Amino acid sequence: MGKKLISMTVNGQTHEVAVEPRQLLIHTLREELGLTGSHIGCETSHCGACTVDFNGESVKSCTLLAVQADGADILTVEGLANDGVLHPVQEGFTEKHGLQCGFCTPGMMIRAYRLLQENPNPSEEEIRTGISGNLCRCTGYQNIVRAVQYAAEKLSAE
Amino acid sequence: MATPAEEIKDPVDGIGCSRKRKEDARFIQGKGNYTDDLKLPGTVFGAFVRSPIAHGRVVSINKEPALAHPGVLAVLTAEDLAPLSLHWMPTLAGDKQMVLADGKVCFQQQEVAFVIAEDRYVAADAIELVEVEYEELPVIIDGRRAMDDDAPVIRDDLEGQTEGAHGERIHANHIFRWDVGDAEATDKAFDTAPITVSEDISYQRVHPCPLETCGCVSNFDKISGELTVYLTSQAPHVVRTVVSMLSGIAESKVHVIAPDIGGGFGNKVGVYPGYVCAIVGSIVLGRPVKWIESRVENLAATAFARDYHMHGEIAADENGRIQALRVNVLADHGAFDACADPSKFPAGLFSIVTGSYDIPSAFARVDGVYSNKAPGGVAYRCSFRVTEASYLIERMMDVLAHKLGVDPAEIRSRNFIKAEQFPYTSCLGWEYDSGDYHTAMNQALEAVDYEGLRKEQAEKRANGDLMGIGVAFFTEIVGAGPTKNCDILGIGMIDSCEIRVHPTGSVIARLGTKSQGQGHETTYAQIIATELGIPSDDIQIEEGDTATAPYGLGTYGSRSTPVGGAAAARAARKVKDKARKIAAAMMEVSPADLDWDTDRFIVKGLPDQSRTIKEIAMAAYQHLPEGLEQGLEAVEYYDPPNFTYPFGAYLCVVDIDRYTGEVKIRRFYALDDCGTRINPMIIEGQVHGGLTEALAIALGQELSFDEDGNILSASFMDYFLPTAVETPHWETDFTVTPSPHHPIGAKGVGESPNVGGVSAISNAVIDAFAHKGVTHLQMPHTAYSVWKTINELGINQ
Numbered sequence: 022m023g024k025k026l027i028s029m030t031v032n033g034q035t036h037e038v039a040v041e042p043r044q045l046l047i048h049t050l051r052e053e054l055g056l057t058g059s060h061i062g063c064e065t066s067h068c069g070a071c072t073v074d075f076n077g078e079s080v081k082s083c084t085l086l087a088v089q090a091d092g093a094d095i096l097t098v099e100g101l102a103n104d105g106v107l108h109p110v111q112e113g114f115t116e117k118h119g120l121q122c123g124f125c126t127p128g129m130m131i132r133a134y135r136l137l138q139e140n141p142n143p144s145e146e147e148i149r150t151g152i153s154g155n156l157c158r159c160t161g162y163q164n165i166v167r168a169v170q171y172a173a174e175k176l177s178a179e
Numbered sequence: 180m181a182t183p184a185e186e187i188k189d190p191v192d193g194i195g196c197s198r199k200r201k202e203d204a205r206f207i208q209g210k211g212n213y214t215d216d217l218k219l220p221g222t223v224f225g226a227f228v229r230s231p232i233a234h235g236r237v238v239s240i241n242k243e244p245a246l247a248h249p250g251v252l253a254v255l256t257a258e259d260l261a262p263l264s265l266h267w268m269p270t271l272a273g274d275k276q277m278v279l280a281d282g283k284v285c286f287q288q289q290e291v292a293f294v295i296a297e298d299r300y301v302a303a304d305a306i307e308l309v310e311v312e313y314e315e316l317p318v319i320i321d322g323r324r325a326m327d328d329d330a331p332v333i334r335d336d337l338e339g340q341t342e343g344a345h346g347e348r349i350h351a352n353h354i355f356r357w358d359v360g361d362a363e364a365t366d367k368a369f370d371t372a373p374i375t376v377s378e379d380i381s382y383q384r385v386h387p388c389p390l391e392t393c394g395c396v397s398n399f400d401k402i403s404g405e406l407t408v409y410l411t412s413q414a415p416h417v418v419r420t421v422v423s424m425l426s427g428i429a430e431s432k433v434h435v436i437a438p439d440i441g442g443g444f445g446n447k448v449g450v451y452p453g454y455v456c457a458i459v460g461s462i463v464l465g466r467p468v469k470w471i472e473s474r475v476e477n478l479a480a481t482a483f484a485r486d487y488h489m490h491g492e493i494a495a496d497e498n499g500r501i502q503a504l505r506v507n508v509l510a511d512h513g514a515f516d517a518c519a520d521p522s523k524f525p526a527g528l529f530s531i532v533t534g535s536y537d538i539p540s541a542f543a544r545v546d547g548v549y550s551n552k553a554p555g556g557v558a559y560r561c562s563f564r565v566t567e568a569s570y571l572i573e574r575m576m577d578v579l580a581h582k583l584g585v586d587p588a589e590i591r592s593r594n595f596i597k598a599e600q601f602p603y604t605s606c607l608g609w610e611y612d613s614g615d616y617h618t619a620m621n622q623a624l625e626a627v628d629y630e631g632l633r634k635e636q637a638e639k640r641a642n643g644d645l646m647g648i649g650v651a652f653f654t655e656i657v658g659a660g661p662t663k664n665c666d667i668l669g670i671g672m673i674d675s676c677e678i679r680v681h682p683t684g685s686v687i688a689r690l691g692t693k694s695q696g697q698g699h700e701t702t703y704a705q706i707i708a709t710e711l712g713i714p715s716d717d718i719q720i721e722e723g724d725t726a727t728a729p730y731g732l733g734t735y736g737s738r739s740t741p742v743g744g745a746a747a748a749r750a751a752r753k754v755k756d757k758a759r760k761i762a763a764a765m766m767e768v769s770p771a772d773l774d775w776d777t778d779r780f781i782v783k784g785l786p787d788q789s790r791t792i793k794e795i796a797m798a799a800y801q802h803l804p805e806g807l808e809q810g811l812e813a814v815e816y817y818d819p820p821n822f823t824y825p826f827g828a829y830l831c832v833v834d835i836d837r838y839t840g841e842v843k844i845r846r847f848y849a850l851d852d853c854g855t856r857i858n859p860m861i862i863e864g865q866v867h868g869g870l871t872e873a874l875a876i877a878l879g880q881e882l883s884f885d886e887d888g889n890i891l892s893a894s895f896m897d898y899f900l901p902t903a904v905e906t907p908h909w910e911t912d913f914t915v916t917p918s919p920h921h922p923i924g925a926k927g928v929g930e931s932p933n934v935g936g937v938s939a940i941s942n943a944v945i946d947a948f949a950h951k952g953v954t955h956l957q958m959p960h961t962a963y964s965v966w967k968t969i970n971e972l973g974i975n976q
Contacts, residue, residue, distance in 0.1 A: 043300065057216035058209020060441070062390045063474040067895035070390055098209035107207070115203040118864045122696025123206030124390045124441030130207065149903040156895075158390050158442045159696045161867030162903040 027091040032100025040087040049087040058098035058127040069155030072128035098127035109175035119168030121159035193709030197860035202700040225470040226302035228292040230284035233551040233888020238312040245308040250301035255293040257281040273344025274516035285514035288479035293456035318551040318888040322511025325352040325548035345525040354547035365542040368503035372494030384486035384882040387559040391441025394471035397461040407434040414733025437723035443695035445557035448519040479893040482555030486511040487567040504541040518556030521665040527563025530607040534572035535654040536594040560933040562736040573938035623828035645835035649943025653935040658741025675729035676746035680811040682800040684793035685717040691731010692743035710751035712778025737927035746817035748922040753813035762790040823926035827851040829939035840966025850912040854926035873936025
């Protein structure tokens with residue numbers, strides 16, 4: 022199958038990649054760019070393990086073609102920390118025990134990152150609704166909520 | 180009330196302290212190392228052609244069109260595996276299972292052919308090109324119909340075999356009959372008891388469904404003859420043994436590596452056809468073969484849990500004191516008996532069915548049958564068949580309470596094993612190590628203001644509202660297990676720990692278990708930290724690499740803390756024994772003259788004469804007096820003298836919308852007693868997660884099928900996983916009753932919340948209808964199912 026050259030910015034770095042038109046964005050990120058932080062959990066857009074920040078929105082990269090990302094600005098978990106300093110969302114997840122097996126964590130944190138920009142001071146209910154596109158099988162969400170609250174406080178104090 | 184994780188200040192961040200997890204750093208930065216993340220040079224990809232029908236003969240397979248497709252390297256069928264005797268494989272339960280369809284298919288999505296291609300897209304294309312012709316056969320989906328006279332025979336290969344791995348088979352679709360207890364004494368008690376109750380209680384077929392599916396990368400080095408398999412396994416050492424037995428490759432040349440695992444919950448205990456095909460593929464092609472299953476494949480073909488259809492009966496006196504328990508179970512094991520139980524226990528530890536109660540006699544019978552559904556029978560976040568047993572007795576306690584008009588909490592208290600009776604031997608033969616059930620129950624009832632809740636419920640009922648209060652008390656049996664009765668394929672269910680203290684005083688410890696999110700890198704380090712007086716930050720924990728870790732049976736059935744944790748403590752004590760000798764030599768005193776304090780040995784009566792473990796570590800690698808060998812390390816293989824018996828009291832309050840049937844958990848209180856608490860923060864996290872899985876089972880999860888055997892719940896469209904919105908706030912609490920036989924008194928906790936949680940939530944839903952004479956409703960209590968009850972009762976009029 023003929024490949025198409027696309028260009029996208031991932032974690033602040035521009036990449037030119039030749040992809041099959043049918044290749045899913047998650048596979049491009051994981052296999053072409055080696056960014057294996059985002060995961061595949063269901064292939065049907067339900068679990069959110071593949072969530073990336075895409076032109077300022079949370080997007081499930083298992084149901085987007087890489088060619089649709091031509092020209093896009095993407096943030097993955099690998100780009101959350103800044104010069105080795107953890108983002109408050111990352112800090113919150115470890116401080117509040119917001120992860121166990123870690124498989125949903127990258128998608129969950131990328132979603133939380135965007136949620137806190139959409140709503141810097143969310144209530145518990147707003148956090149629960151805001152992360153409801155991301156499934157976690159380990160934590161029961163309680164400590165994820167606390168992690169997001171931690172990040173919200175830290176970000177608003179910055 | 181909910182108790183926050185207590186903050187203990189500990190110089191070494193050891194046992195009892197809620198220290199942050201050591202493993203988090205890589206996960207929060209996207210640097211976890213899961214199986215699918217692995218990219219070996221030259222890797223090719225495998226994918227399965229699967230059966231579209233639930234039962235039928237395979238008339239022909241034409242793989243030529245697929246082989247002709249560019250990028251396709253091989254197509255394996257049973258015919259290709261037969262010369263290697265790998266078209267079938269033995270199961271953990273003493274049965275065998277087709278790796279690839281050998282003449283017939285026995286469940287929908289069964290593995291028929293394995294296509295290997297240059298990339299995963301080409302493999303996906305090529306499976307569509309394999310032409311398979313089937314001749315359909317009638318199906319058995321409801322296991323309760325499996326032993327009908329006219330039932331189609333599922334396992335032709337067993338034709339004429341009247342003996343199975345666990346005794347006599349009474350029907351072509353029968354696997355085993357397992358009886359436990361005194362039938363005669365039990366029958367006698369029923370004949371004379373003034374009160375008897377009975378109920379049919381099914382525990383539906385569900386799936387553990389970790390977020391990461393199963394998969395592997397197999398790499399065979401043709402020159403050295405070594406096989407390295409990276410795979411999602413909760414029990415990598417057992418997999419190594421099985422792979423060696425199946426392949427004929429010496430076990431010393433087989434390396435199984437379980438990297439980070441994205442949740443297991445029992446799903447990743449077994450050996451699956453994908454592993455075998457990837458291994459064969461890599462041997463044939465001499466290239467690494469990766470197989471990662473899709474979610475559909477995971478839900479439809481890779482294990483299941485429960486599917487127990489139980490009939491419970493209780494005989495009691497007028498005061499509700501139980502005299503006998505009788506249970507009959509029809510266990511649907513699917514097309515091949517691949518249940519993951521200790522080999523001598525075809526129904527797992529189901530005989531814990533007398534629960535937390537002092538019951539004089541009991542009898543349980545379990546009949547296992549084949550059906551046209553996937554094999555599996557794994558312990559989904561519980562010890563082997565313990566959640567089924569616990570659900571049965573906890574439902575039956577409510578049925579008895581209803582019959583007598585006694586409160587469900589009260590009926591339990593009247594029958595509890597008393598604190599002074601421990602160690603307690605149940606009539607079905609288990610020796611419960613320790614417990615204080617009355618204290619736990621009373622603490623729970625007080626915490627939720629139980630009396631107040633019952634008053635509120637009465638008022639609500641007067642207004643026509645539906646409010647349910649679920650009471651559940653559970654006792655688990657975990658930490659399999661003593662080698663005298665527990666083995667897997669002949670290997671005793673020990674676990675192990677090897678500790679090496681380096682000259683500068685930091686430590687590497689390796690264990691035979693394998694974390695899938697439980698936080699072993701942190702909790703094991705805490706155990707060793709307290710034992711050796713070395714900060715847990717300086718203790719590195721490794722698991723999952725069979726080439727470096729000592730042999731162990733893995734992580735499931737809450738066995739990591741009871742067995743692996745015990746091995747860690749005892750290995751540390753061996754290290755400490757040697758450290759004592761070295762310290763004695765350093766200070767020129769007798770080892771008996773030394774006392775241990777936190778991180779050092781002190782000469783009795785001379786507090787300024789001491790050597791820290793750090794100083795001893797350095798000395799261990801220097802000149803030592805004759806008779807003392809250099810080095811400071813130890814290995815422990817731990818054979819537990821008994822199981823451990825965690826317990827807990829759970830209370831759940833639900834409000835039910837009487838027009839839609841929707842169930843809302845208003846409050847859930849969980850009191851757990853897991854003995855000594857190693858890291859309260861991690862324990863609470865385990866409880867939150869287990870309760871959320873319990874909620875999923877009680878209110879929505881079911882692997883369902885139509886009458887033709889088509890699976891109706893093979894994606895997240897149709898298989899319920901709760902989101903943060905459906906999940907309530909969980910309240911946690913605890914008591915501490917240490918296990919007397921465990922080196923640090925710990926019992927394990929990861930599975931308790933699932934075991935107790937399902938009963939508490941289901942009891943709450945049914946309790947909402949108790950005033951209408953309802954004694955039982957089948958799970959899952961979906962809105963539609965509950966609405967049907969409401970409608971039948973006319974409550975929504």
